[in-house]
Each structure stands twice: as structure tokens, then as C-alpha cells.
Amino acid sequence: MKNTLFYSSFVALISLLLSACVTINIYFPAAAAEQAADKIIQKVWQLESLEETEQKEDGQMDSK
Amino acid sequence: MSNPIFRLILLMMFFLVPHVSFAAADIEADTPTITNLKQSMQQRHSQLEAFYTSGAVGFTQDGLIAMHDANAVPLAARQLVNSLIAAENQDRIALYREIARANNHPEWEGEIRSTFSQRWIKLAKSGWWYQESNGSWAQK
Amino acid sequence: MRNLIIGILLATIALAFSAYAAYSRPQISLSIDDIHSPVFSAKGIHVSLVDQQWSQLAFHLDEIVVQGKTWRNVSLSCRKFQLADDLMGCTNGTLRLPDFKPLPVVFHFSTKEKFLEISVKPTVDESWQFSMRWDENIWHSTLAIANGQVTRIAHWLPDAETMPVPAKGKLNGRARLNGNTDGITDIDVALRVDALVFSDSSGLHAGENVGIAINLRAIHIPRNDQWQWQSEINWLHGEVFWQPLYFIGSGHRLNLTGTLSEKNIFLHKGSIDLINIGDLNFSGVLARQGHAIIDFDLEASNLELSALFDQVLSPFLGNTAFAEMAVTGKGDFAWRYRNGASESLRVDLYDAGVIDKRERFAFHRINARIPWQIENTTIANISFLNGEILRIPLGEVRASMEINDLNLSIPQLVVPVLDGKLKLANFSALQQENGWYWRFSGELLPISMGKLTEALQVQQMHGTLSGVIPEVSYNKATVDIKGALLFNIFDGKIIANNLKLIEPLGLAPHLTTDLVMRNLDLDMLTRTFSFGNMQGRVDMDMNNLELSNWRPIKFDASLYSSPGSYPKRISQAAIQNISALGGAGAAAAIQRSFMRFFEEFSYSRIGWQCVLRDNVCHMGGIEPDSQESESQAYTMIKGGGIPAITVMGYNRNVNWQEMINRLKRITEGNSPIIQ
Numbered sequence: 098m099k100n101t102l103f104y105s106s107f108v109a110l111i112s113l114l115l116s117a118c119v120t121i122n123i124y125f126p127a128a129a130a131e132q133a134a135d136k137i138i139q140k141v142w143q144l145e146s147l148e149e150t151e152q153k154e155d156g157q158m159d160s161k
Numbered sequence: 162m163s164n165p166i167f168r169l170i171l172l173m174m175f176f177l178v179p180h181v182s183f184a185a186a187d188i189e190a191d192t193p194t195i196t197n198l199k200q201s202m203q204q205r206h207s208q209l210e211a212f213y214t215s216g217a218v219g220f221t222q223d224g225l226i227a228m229h230d231a232n233a234v235p236l237a238a239r240q241l242v243n244s245l246i247a248a249e250n251q252d253r254i255a256l257y258r259e260i261a262r263a264n265n266h267p268e269w270e271g272e273i274r275s276t277f278s279q280r281w282i283k284l285a286k287s288g289w290w291y292q293e294s295n296g297s298w299a300q301k
Numbered sequence: 302m303r304n305l306i307i308g309i310l311l312a313t314i315a316l317a318f319s320a321y322a323a324y325s326r327p328q329i330s331l332s333i334d335d336i337h338s339p340v341f342s343a344k345g346i347h348v349s350l351v352d353q354q355w356s357q358l359a360f361h362l363d364e365i366v367v368q369g370k371t372w373r374n375v376s377l378s379c380r381k382f383q384l385a386d387d388l389m390g391c392t393n394g395t396l397r398l399p400d401f402k403p404l405p406v407v408f409h410f411s412t413k414e415k416f417l418e419i420s421v422k423p424t425v426d427e428s429w430q431f432s433m434r435w436d437e438n439i440w441h442s443t444l445a446i447a448n449g450q451v452t453r454i455a456h457w458l459p460d461a462e463t464m465p466v467p468a469k470g471k472l473n474g475r476a477r478l479n480g481n482t483d484g485i486t487d488i489d490v491a492l493r494v495d496a497l498v499f500s501d502s503s504g505l506h507a508g509e510n511v512g513i514a515i516n517l518r519a520i521h522i523p524r525n526d527q528w529q530w531q532s533e534i535n536w537l538h539g540e541v542f543w544q545p546l547y548f549i550g551s552g553h554r555l556n557l558t559g560t561l562s563e564k565n566i567f568l569h570k571g572s573i574d575l576i577n578i579g580d581l582n583f584s585g586v587l588a589r590q591g592h593a594i595i596d597f598d599l600e601a602s603n604l605e606l607s608a609l610f611d612q613v614l615s616p617f618l619g620n621t622a623f624a625e626m627a628v629t630g631k632g633d634f635a636w637r638y639r640n641g642a643s644e645s646l647r648v649d650l651y652d653a654g655v656i657d658k659r660e661r662f663a664f665h666r667i668n669a670r671i672p673w674q675i676e677n678t679t680i681a682n683i684s685f686l687n688g689e690i691l692r693i694p695l696g697e698v699r700a701s702m703e704i705n706d707l708n709l710s711i712p713q714l715v716v717p718v719l720d721g722k723l724k725l726a727n728f729s730a731l732q733q734e735n736g737w738y739w740r741f742s743g744e745l746l747p748i749s750m751g752k753l754t755e756a757l758q759v760q761q762m763h764g765t766l767s768g769v770i771p772e773v774s775y776n777k778a779t780v781d782i783k784g785a786l787l788f789n790i791f792d793g794k795i796i797a798n799n800l801k802l803i804e805p806l807g808l809a810p811h812l813t814t815d816l817v818m819r820n821l822d823l824d825m826l827t828r829t830f831s832f833g834n835m836q837g838r839v840d841m842d843m844n845n846l847e848l849s850n851w852r853p854i855k856f857d858a859s860l861y862s863s864p865g866s867y868p869k870r871i872s873q874a875a876i877q878n879i880s881a882l883g884g885a886g887a888a889a890a891i892q893r894s895f896m897r898f899f900e901e902f903s904y905s906r907i908g909w910q911c912v913l914r915d916n917v918c919h920m921g922g923i924e925p926d927s928q929e930s931e932s933q934a935y936t937m938i939k940g941g942g943i944p945a946i947t948v949m950g951y952n953r954n955v956n957w958q959e960m961i962n963r964l965k966r967i968t969e970g971n972s973p974i975i976q
Contacts, residue, residue, distance in 0.1 A: 129187060129188040130269075130276045135284065136190065137277075138284050140203065143206070189915050192850070196850075198808065198809070228503075230504060231542070239504070240546075243544075255807065258809055259809040262809070262811070
């Protein structure tokens with residue numbers, strides 16, 4: 098009983114921490130911005146990337 | 162008794178985390194304006210690439226491009242390089258502002274710009290020039 | 302270039318002064334004191350004559366400073382030195398300067414005949430000859446250069462670190478300096494530079510194959526200790542890049558006349574004749590310290606605007622929207638600047654034209670007379686024959702504009718827009734800290750939608766557009782339209798409220814508005830878009846509509862049948878298209894086999910809702926949006942009458958771009974075939 102209480106409060110704390118941590122991310126999603134930037138740069142510079150090849154395959158599927 | 166509480170907390174966690182991470186992970190970068198700007202920059206890149214390679218043009222710390230070594234370009238072409246730089250920078254500034262606006266956070270423009278600044282340099286080909294944080298030029 | 306001239310001059314002066322120094326002491330002794338003059342100073346001067354007949358001379362300078370540039374260990378030696386009575390001569394001397402190959406030197410010096418001649422011939426066809434003659438009170442000196450290498454004087458040029466350094470080039474010509482015991486009385490320089498190549502380390506200030514002819518005359522006026530000077534500089538050939546300007550060609554001329562006092566440079570008359578652009582005349586006063594302009598007058602008439610803009614103005618507009626313009630026509634300019642501030646400016650344009658290269662705006666046949674005066678109100682007259690903004694054609698406009706400092710106002714203005722008119726009243730503009738601010742109130746007299754849609758290159762529509770606009774304002778790159786635009790279209794009306802244009806002429810234009818559509822005739826609407834036929838009337842509210850680059854990225858739309866009684870019919874093709882719009886899910890609601898028998902169906906109500914966010918359209922139907930499961934079906938068309946048809950949607954989230962593409966395919970006639 099005591100153990101589970103402790104456990105649940107631990108989880109609550111983690112979740113609190115997580116949400117707190119995430120709140121900072123919401124302020125500016127640096128990782129997502131980096132990904133978006135990479136995607137745009139790859140497009141502008143015509144760099145081969147995973148996303149692009151995927152898109153090409155998608156396009157082929159569509160045309161069928 | 163503790164079990165339902167535990168479940169509730171777990172539920173809260175699942176509810177909280179995916180929801181929040183959804184908001185955090187998503188940067189919208191696909192508006193008609195962005196598509197337009199990307200096209201315009203992609204077209205210009207075919208002209209600019211040679212100047213990146215020759216070292217005439219390099220990447221600045223503020224997410225733009227600038228003349229690095231005009232000597233790498235014949236005299237008559239230096240003004241063309243100037244105008245390419247100006248047009249590219251106009252597009253880049255518009256791009257950063259548009260991404261910020263597309264995400265309903267116009268105030269993110271500066272952060273998006275600095276993110277881009279790092280990524281342009283990171284993805285630059287070796288031999289291209291860029292400006293370090295102290296303003297001096299370095300080669301990839 | 303200017304510095305090159307100064308450098309050559311100073312070199313001459315330095316030589317003259319060294320001779321002058323000798324002249325003031327007619328007897329050359331073997332030990333010479335340190336010499337100090339405004340132009341140069343020398344330290345540690347040793348002269349030694351060896352051999353019994355004194356036939357060998359060795360002259361050594363520990364240090365000589367010219368123009369802040371220091372040379373150490375300058376020496377002159379002469380194997381066949383003649384010293385007889387009052388004549389010194391050397392026909393076989395060698396001058397050694399650090400960083401240079403030894404230079405052969407010939408010199409003669411006579412205290413009785415009072416002359417000095419020095420001739421340096423570094424190569425067979427290159428010579429630098431300096432001669433000087435004097436008597437009791439006056440002296441004359443000449444430097445004649447034949448095929449002189451510019452690089453030899455590169456070290457003598459001022460600011461060698463910051464200014465471009467010549468790498469190649471030939472000098473021909475002469476410089477004469479005359480003087481008396483008080484100093485130099487007049488200067489006369491005629492030089493020609495050919496095949497000049499110069500550059501600074503960054504390459505931002507550089508020239509190649511440059512040819513220039515320079516004539517300079519200056520006379521010292523002892524009465525007020527001023528110099529009267531006059532110069533002509535002719536650009537013969539070559540190209541120069543001087544960030545951000547680039548000039549190539551020949552025939553450009555610069556003429557200057559003025560006086561020089563201790564404090565100021567007075568420019569009495571200056572003119573620049575630029576080939577392909579025109580003549581610019583100017584005069585002014587510059588402070589010698591800090592090179593600040595005190596007074597200036599500039600006048601130019603009949604300038605070719607296209608070359609002026611391309612070569613001179615646009616390089617400075619760099620990162621602005623105006624850099625990418627093609628300009629034509631002619632213009633006059635007059636600028637008056639007094640005591641460090643602009644007093645007046647006049648710009649006249651004759652049959653000018655501006656065309657944005659990104660096709661955002663264009664104005665043709667602009668005629669304007671724009672005067673401006675500090676602390677005064679002036680009236681400008683501006684007109685253009687036609688133009689276009691964002692592809693919308695504008696007709697002839699004539700405006701009288703009141704200018705008060707940087708406040709502009711136009712009481713009344715009519716701008717023909719297509720077949721309608723935009724009437725502007727009380728236009729006023731002023732410059733604020735964060736850019737221009739302007740406002741006006743207006744009225745839009747009906748424009749035919751047929752012409753507007755044609756101009757905008759969108760689907761042809763019929764009807765009219767008009768509006769009463771209490772206030773249009775522009776602030777921080779945003780045009781704010783208070784009031785409403787009314788589209789009389791499809792036998793109903795569309796009212797645009799809260800219209801806002803963000804950076805309309807920028808690279809990321811946005812438009813936001815709320816649209817209210819009432820009583821639109823479905824028959825006309827569906828015919829226009831060849832969607833399959835529908836009869837009936839609809840109302841629609843489209844709030845928070847946002848366009849990016851003139852395409853929707855956000856809105857809250859809800860469409861429903863208009864109240865009232867009217868025929869409500871829908872064709873088979875239209876049903877197919879609607880179902881296709883709703884995605885695969887909607888099509889499932891249609892009983893295909895049953896449909897084959899009828900061309901038209903009846904309905905009682907239509908309802909469709911779409912909330913567009915992040916490229917996804919969240920759809921709903923007739924029923925108010927329920928908060929329950931997303932996959933729940935919704936009714937888009939509710940049947941009624943015979944034969945009745947009900948269309949259900951199952952897919953609530955549809956990719957907007959896909960939907961638009963599908964709609965395009967449908968309206969282009971590729972409607973699905975009913976099996």
C-alpha cells in the first residue's frame with residue numbers, strides 16, 4: 098500500500114517534470130524547427146534526403 | 162484504492178505527454194508563400210552555388226549570405242553577385258518571417274532565423290565559407 | 302584614383318623639397334643635418350667621398366619618412382663621381398631603396414649654374430626625370446615620366462593599408478612645380494595613366510585596364526593664403542567596381558574648379574559627364590577636417606533614368622523591394638544643402654516608367670513635378686497614364702499632392718480600376734519611426750467581376766465588385782480596410798469585412814478577412830465551375846479567412862441552404878463530385894445502382910462546414926458539430942421530395958491540398974464515370 102502510494106507519487110512527479118520540461122519546448126520547438134529548416138534547405142539545395150525519396154515513391158503510387 | 166489513482170495518473174500522463182509533444186514537435190512550414198519562396202531560392206541556387214564553391218559568397222551568422230571574397234569573381238560579375246545576394250537575402254528574410262507567422266508565433270522569427278543560420282552552415286558543402294560567431298570567416 | 306593623383310603630386314613635391322632644401326643651402330657639405338619638412342623628414346645622413354680624386358660617392362640615409370611611410374637604409378652610390386669647382390655630376394650612379402631592385406641614376410648639380418637634374422631609368426623605356434632651376438628668389442622644378450610603372454609610387458600613396466593598391470599601370474606625363482622662398486607658388490600636372498590595375502584586399506574596390514588623363518593646375522594666392530585650383534579628369538577606358546557601383550566604358554568626364562583654404566575646400570563649379578546618363582553640375586563647400594559637407598548644390602537635367610537607376614541608384618537599394626525595378630524615361634534633379642541640412646529638393650520626371658521585375662507593380666508614362674522645401678508647404682503634380690498593382694490594371698491618374706516636410710496629403714483622387722473607379726478622399730501619409738504610415742477614405746465604384754477575374758487569371762465569374770470604405774490605413778507593412786467590399790455575384794452578394802493586407806507588395810503577402818455570403822444562386826455557381834448542376838440558394842460564413850500568397854491557409858467556413866422557398870435540385874454529376882470531395886468515405890453513402898435511373902434528385906437542405914488549419918480541413922455537415930468521435934458520419938445533403946438523395950460524409954479530416962487538387966480535376970472535366 099505504502100509502496101504503491103510512493104510509486105504513484107513518483108510517477109506524478111515524473112509526469113509533472115515531463116510536462117514542465119515540455120512547456121519549455123513549447124516556447125520554441127528547437128528540434129522541430131531544425132527539422133523543418135533541414136527539409137527546406139534540402140529542397141532549396143536539391144540535396145538527396147530520405148524524405149525526398151519517400152515523396153518520390155509516394156508520387157509514383159499516386160500516378161498509378 | 163491506489164490502483165485507480167495510479168491508473169488515473171498514468172492516464173493523465175498519456176493524455177498530457179502526447180498532446181503536448183504534438184504541439185511541440187510541429188513546426189508548420191508548408192504554406193503557399195513558403196512553397197513560392199523555396200522555388201525562387203532553388204532557382205537562384207543554381208547561380209549561387211558556383212559562388213559558394215569559389216568562396217566569393219559565404220554564409221553569415223544571421224542566416225543570410227554575404228560577399229566573402231570578391232576577388233574570386235571577375236570585376237564585371239561582382240555587381241551580379243551583389244544583386245544575387247540581395248535577392249537571396251530578401252527571400253530568406255521573408256521565409257523566416259513567414260514560418261514564424263505560419264505557426265502563429267510571429268515573435269519566433271529571430272529564433273527561426275538563428276536555427277536556419279546554423280543549419281545552412283551545417284549542411285553546407287565542404288569548401289564553402291561561413292562566418293563564425295566572432296565574425297571571422299572559416300571554411301568547411 | 303584621387304589618391305593616386307595626390308600620391309604622384311606628393312612624390313613630386315617631395316623631390317622638389319629635397320632640392321629646395323639643398324637650394325636654401327647653396328653649399329653642399331659632407332655632413333648634412335637631419336632634414337625636416339612638411340612633406341618628408343630624413344635622419345642620419347652620411348655622405349662620403351672615397352678615392353683620392355673623390356671620384357666615388359657614397360650617400361646614405363638611415364631613415365627617410367615620406368607621407369608617414371618610413372624607409373630605412375636608402376643609399377646612393379656613384380662610381381664615376383665628378384666634383385669640379387661648383388659642379389657635381391654622376392653618370393653612373395645606383396640608387397638603392399629597400400624592396401626595390403637597384404636603380405640606375407644620373408645626376409648633375411651646379412651651384413653656379415643653379416640647377417639640379419636627376420634622371421632614373423629603371424628599364425630601357427622607362428624614365429623618371431627630375432630637374433630644377435633656381436635663382437635668387439624663385440625656383441622651377443619639373444618631373445617628367447615616361448612609361449613609369451605605377452607600382453614604384455605605390456608606397457608613396459597615402460593610406461596604403463585602407464586604400465586600393467595599384468598592381469600594374471603606366472604613367473606618362475609631367476608635373477611642374479614653381480616656387481619662391483616662401484614655398485610653392487603654382488602646380489601644373491598633366492598625367493596619363495594607362496592599363497592601371499588596382500584592388501584592395503577584399504576586392505570590393507578594384508579596377509582593371511583603367512585609363513585616365515588628369516590635368517591639374519593650382520596657383521597659390523599669398524594675399525589670403527589660398528589655393529586656386531582647377532582639374533579635368535577624363536576617363537578613357539577600363540572598368541571599375543567600387544562597392545556597390547560598377548562602371549565600364551569610356552568618355553566619362555569630371556571637371557572641378559575651386560579654392561582651397563586652410564579650413565575648407567570650396568568647389569565653385571563641378572561637373573560630371575556620365576556617358577549614357579547625362580551631365581550633373583554641382584558646387585559646394587567641404588570641411589577639410591572630417592571631410593564633412595557643409596554646403597552643396599546639385600543640378601542635373603534630362604538624365605537618362607534607366608542608366609541612372611541601374612548603375613547608380615539600384616545598387617544602393619540592395620535589400621528593398623525597389624531594387625528589382627526596371628526604370629525608363631528622363632528626369633531633372635535639383636538639391637540644395639546648407640549648413641549640414643537639406644533645404645530643398647526638386648525631382649521632375651518626364652515620361653518615366655517603373656516595372657517591378659517580380660510583377661508586383663508597374664506604372665507607365667509618369668510625369669511628375671515634385672518640389673520639397675524645408676519648413677514649407679509645396680504642391681507636387683504627379684500623373685501616370687496607366688499601371689497595374691498585383692496584376693490589376695489601373696487607368697490614368699492625375700494627382701495634386703501637398704508636401705509639408707515629410708507629410709503628404711491628397712484631398713481628392715480618382716483611380717480608374719478596370720471598368721470601375723476607386724475614389725480616394727483625404728489621403729495623407731507621413732513617415733514615422735517604424736516606416737511610412739498612410740490613410741485615406743474611399744469608395745469603390747462597381748468593377749465588373751468578369752474583367753477582374755480575367756486580370757487575376759482566376760476562374761471567370763460574372764457580377765460586380767463595389768464598396769464603401771470609411772478608412773483604409775497602412776501601418777507597419779499592413780493595409781487595414783475598415784468598411785466593407787461588396788461583391789454582387791451569383792445573383793447574391795458577398796461582403797468582405799475586416800479586410801487586412803499584410804505586406805501586400807512584399808514577398809510573403811497575407812490577406813485576412815471575414816466573408817459573409819448570402820443567397821448565392823447554386824445554378825450559376827455550379828455552371829461557372831462546371832461542377833455538375835445544382836439548383837437552389839446557399840448562404841456561407843467564412844470567418845478568419847487567411848490567404849498566404851493569395852491562397853487560403855486558414856478559415857472557419859459554414860455553408861447552408863438559404864432560407865426561403867426555391868427549387869432544390871441536384872444533378873447526378875454534382876453528387877458524384879460532392880462525394881469525391883468528401884473523400885472515399887462519402888461515396889459509400891450513395892447507392893450506385895439506384896442512381897443510374899435518375900438524372901436529377903431533390904434535396905431539402907445542404908450543409909457543409911470546414912475548419913481549415915495546417916492544411917487539414919475538419920469537416921462537418923448540416924448538424925451542428927458534435928463533440929463526439931471524429932469518425933462519426935455527417936450529412937452534407939439531406940434528401941427531400943422525389944427522387945430524394947442524401948449525401949453523408951464519413952471522413953471528417955481531409956487534406957486540403959488533396960481536396961483542391963481533386964476539385965481541380967473535377968472542374969477540369971475529369972469527373973468520375975458512374976458505373
